[in-house]
Amino acid sequence: MSPAPDERDRIRAAMDRILADTPEHSNGALTIVALAQEAQVPRNALTQRHLDLKNEFYEKVRARGATPDSEKRLRRQVTKLKELRAADAEELAGLRADVEALVGALHQVQMENRQLRQRLAAPDPAVRSLPTQPRPRAVRSRS
Structure with missing residues (x-):
């Protein structure tokens, strides 16, 4: 055409x-x-x-x-995206700190567990294992 x-x-x-x-x-x-x-x-x-x-x-x-409207719109979008990126970076830093804390806590619990198992395996253990509780059975509905 x-x-x-x-x-x-x-x-x-x-x-x-x-x-x-x-x-x-x-x-x-x-x-x-x-x-x-x-x-x-x-x-x-x-x-x-x-x-x-x-x-x-x-x-x-x-x-x-x-300034052309398209440029204004794009500038607003860039500003908004920069704000979102900054918020995401802040959240990511917090999550990384949380992961480090959780890894440290997990390591501590593993060490304590290992020490308790060693004491329990000793000839005269000062630690006594508790009996386990039976798991509750799932209740089935009667149809």
């Missing part, structure tokens, strides 16, 4: 309307999607056929001191 003969003119007119804050067919956002909607052309007209107009639009947006 070939582009409409007036496609470039429609894109330029749409660019002027968006930059003048008078959009007719879009929400007026400073994005290529809004520009394509405003010009009533497919988005790929700007991303594939008329790259020079896309670049010109972004240059004009930056020249007027505005």
Whole structure:
């Protein structure tokens, strides 16, 4: 499908309307999607056929001191992701400390268990093993 003969003119007119804050067919956002909607052309007209107009639009947006909406959105997302990453790093540090403490406690219990078993195996043990409790049987429902 070939582009409409007036496609470039429609894109330029749409660019002027968006930059003048008078959009007719879009929400007026400073994005290529809004520009394509405003010009009533497919988005790929700007991303594939008329790259020079896309670049010109972004240059004009930056020249007027505005940041494109897509860039603002991405900056907010980057900020949020950095915050999440910092929170994850803090949680991970806490979990690592917990693992070290648990490994230490496990080692201590293993040492105590080994010492008790050695005392129990001695000829005259000062330690006496307690009888084990029978496990309770599972109660089956009667159907």
